[in-house]
Amino acid sequence: MAVALHINQRIRENAENLSAALESHMLASFAPDARKELRLFSAGEAAEMLGISPSFLRKLHFDGKFPEVHTTPGGRRHYSAADLLEMRKVLDASAKTPGTYLRGRREGDKVQVLSFLNFKGGSGKTTSSIHTAQRLALKGYRVLAVDIDPQASLTTLFGYRPEVDFLETGTIYDAIRYDDPLPLRQIIQQTYFTGLDLAPGGLILQEFEHETPQALINNVQPAFFARMAAALEEVEKDYDVIIFDCPPQLGYLTMSALCASTGVIITVVPNMLDIASMSQFLQMSAELLDVVSNAGAALEFDFLRFLINRYEPNDGPQQQVVAFMRQLFGEEVMVAPMLKSTAISDAGLTQQTVYEVERSQFHRSTYDRAVDSLNQVNDEIESLLQQAWRR
Template sequence: MASDVTINARIRANAETLSAALEHHMHTVFAPDARKELRLFSAGEAADLLNISTSFLRKLHFDGKIPDVHMTPGGRRHYSAENLAEIRKILEASAKTKGTYLRGRREGDKLQVLSFLNFKGGSGKTTSAIHAAQRLALKGYRVLCIDVDPQASLTTLFGYRPEYDFLDSGTIYDAIRYEDPLPLSDIIQKTFFTGIDLAPGGLMLQEFEHETPQALINNTPPPFFARLATAIQEVEADYDLVIFDCPPQLGYLTMSALCASTGILITVVPNMLDVASMSQFLQMSADLLDVVSNAGASMDFDFLRFLINRYEPNDGPQQQVLAFLRQLFGDEVMVASMLKSTAISDAGLTHQTIYEVDRSQFHRNTYDRAMDSLNLVNDEIETLIQKAWGR
């Protein structure tokens, strides 16, 4: 006997079942009313982030130049992100060269706005964006993450539940909508991660895609491609860096993020299907950017880079694709690649990143390999930012 359940009812039932299961998962991983907390860092990690030696860090403690930190019964020091920020300010105050320890914006430096994007889902956009934001925040940069993906994966990684916390309001949509937009400062959330604020994403963002055609007909100012840039202007003095996590499609949200950006990072998985998809993405992007450029959008980028993601160095075909891309694009392909790692995917099971999880939870070599890969990628991104500031 054929079922008389309509497809929309079936999909709705599936959505509710999945939502309940995810809710249960979040309650299992985190206490019901708890927010995520950032772990403490070892002396070695702290020294690396402060760009000093562990012996110099010990000497600073011995000389009483920096405050005491958490000490284990075995005499090992552990540092919170707040400790690192305080030590960084103390070191900067006595540094011979300004900006040695506080490497963010100085007077006259423009805000750096980076878009992580690709046409294809599963290319590692969100993973790349959040790890870059966290590494740079740990190194002292003031970071604003803006989640312009209606799926809101970046928002979820910061410990929020978009389908509950921001179902009807509170997302970046409220700051870029055409009717009565709110100041961006009204929707920015502090996160558990010191140095990072978040403008959340959520399903309401899809409304922007639906409303923009009518706004274009009505000539509603500012145009869609300028709305994110306009929103950011209100808060730009508070940050060194803005990071967009874009949706996996070339819609009005992605175009608005691109037009607000100073740097573009296109994530690429090195296989021919993904490269073919990227070829279409680049062609469509160029055509659409021509249109918005002619309409008055700024196309002034400091850099564009291809970030190789989920790379397996022992995979022969991947090596060939990477060599092919380097031959085509030269220096626009980043030197460092983000390795495919079970540590990164395993951390994701509990909505965490490599910078959040403790090394003891993983096989040491697996963890170190993933961490080294991420640090090389994100430190190369930092170099691009510094170069854009003329340093």
């Protein structure tokens, strides 16, 4: 017994030391009471996101079509995400085809709900989901990011400390719990990213996994697989796209997200151990989805895609694994892989994404390579959304 107590104390000491070190790291990265703020974008970045040429952007400013934006003494314009959204509205108002620059939902379109998932940790689910959410928001979509991983890495990347800010309340758990759930609208946090809201995660989400077996015995309604969809229904008119960052396990939380989804992105690192793990994951998923389908869950996806993650183009064995997957799954493997990049991992040191950091903080070619890779992946996902809306 004394040994067990000693281990408990040591683990507690480690947890407290780590928490203090993380708090110190956050204070070094951000002001004590500050929330994160999104940087301004260059004219070149703004033009790319708007889908116009830099020369056309300059002409629009010259013609007085756009409001004034932040300009340096040297005459360089810089754009906030809010500026970009206002400019989209101006462009779309005069476009020959309405929806050219505002590409979100139209009358009759259903909200698109994407789940990023895999059975194995370290496959890049959180990295993929947050970069997709941010890219879509920058391109004018109304996005809700939902963190259903008790580890809450996605929530942390938005500048929160889940173990402090959402220790007992304020997470998506409050909206799906069996005892007196709250309206999802009360949970959603506006973020520093224009057009991107967050339903936070936290350790308390684990309670959903613990409570569901008893709820099934007591036949509590809605059942676990319908609770997430029911919560989202309250707010779906406010968004074009809802993105789930799922935990690295096939539990009740993941199943509830799948039952609310219209599209699934399975992230996979191209090595045979991860492929073998994914094989088990797919088999278990199919069996469990059969069970919930028989229980009345509607499981109709517009698309399912495998996203190759942390890809190194010069790695021969990885190339073989990717070729193996393309032969096996065909067009369900996304054309664009997400490259392994020090820019992505280095940005994470300050709890930022590649879209948030300044290009000047990295070697230019490293940064450009990472951004190009992310844009190709996320623009391919955007095209899947557009196809689901039959455009």
